[in-house]
Amino acid sequence: MPPETITIATDPDWLTMFTWVWLALALPIAICLCFINAPYGRHNQGTWGPLISARSGWLLMESPAVIVPASAFVWVRGWESPVMLLFFLIWQTHYVHRAWIYPFRLAKTSSPMPMLLMLMGLVFNLINGSLQGAWLFIHPTIDSSAWLGNWRFITGLMVFGIGLVINMDSCNRLLRLRRENPGKYSIPHGGMFRWVSCPNYLGEIVEWIGWALLTWSPAGLAFAAWTMANLVPRARAHHRWYRGQFPDYPAKRKALIPGLF
Ligand SMILES: NC(=O)c1ccc[n+]([C@@H]2O[C@H](COP(=O)([O-])OP(=O)(O)OC[C@H]3O[C@@H](n4cnc5c(N)ncnc54)[C@H](OP(=O)(O)O)[C@@H]3O)[C@@H](O)[C@H]2O)c1
Structure with missing residues (x-):
């Protein structure tokens, strides 16, 4: 591929503008998702074809x-x-x-x-x-390799790792629950489920905040924003659904952030 083609394909001005517009779009998406649950899993009403x-x-x-x-x-x-x-x-x-x-x-x-x-x-x-x-x-x-010693890379990597562990552990618990009770939803227990209804989403959000920090990039920031836009409203919807579905649902459990939300 000739060099001039590469320049056109990756024009930094265009890339910067597109990325900030993309990031800003996360806000209206978050607002929409507060009113419309993405129709998959328990929230699929069967009306999307x-x-x-x-x-x-x-x-x-x-x-x-x-x-x-x-x-x-x-x-x-x-x-x-x-x-x-x-x-x-x-x-x-x-x-x-x-x-x-x-x-x-x-x-x-x-x-x-x-x-x-x-x-x-x-x-x-x-x-x-x-x-x-x-x-x-x-x-x-x-x-530059010097970035690997920078506090933002080191802290971001730790945050990403913590998020990954929370996400994987919670996913494993949900998948196990589904295998034990095929075709049914039950109340998840153990791990971070002690405190919140959607620790898998919490882990995912923490991961991409860590990624934004460790890459210090607009792309990382945009992805963290989009992940929150998707998963904060969905955690709230899951939490409400659990409460409506199970009268014995643990009363102190929050939706996404222990003790807070
Ligand atoms: N970065 C992003 O923007 C983004 C967006 C969406 C998802 N994700 C990630 O993708 C992964 C999956 O997301 P998801 O929305 O499908 O998660 P989810 O609703 O928690 O479901 C995960 C799996 O567990 C099953 N399950 C959930 N709760 C259950 C319960 N109480 N009893 C029995 N089975 C249960 C689900 O079955 P059903 O499918 O039958 O409900 C599904 O197979 C998560 O790790 C999430 O963080 C990331």
């Missing part, structure tokens, strides 16, 4: 988040830079699981999702994956 199995849906919709940043990484031979290599490995630690392992861990009785929602998720992951790839690999603002 044809369905696809949860397994195929998650696999198809999340795969661009693995493939697009990986393509950018390979394109620029990112393994030659320790910083890029670490960014790549940290990102893929989450996304290889989410896209290519998690779907096969879902019980066959997991609720199917609307095809339309899967397509919306796929478009989101194409955009988000492209932004991460563009800011971290194609048009990097950080490429």
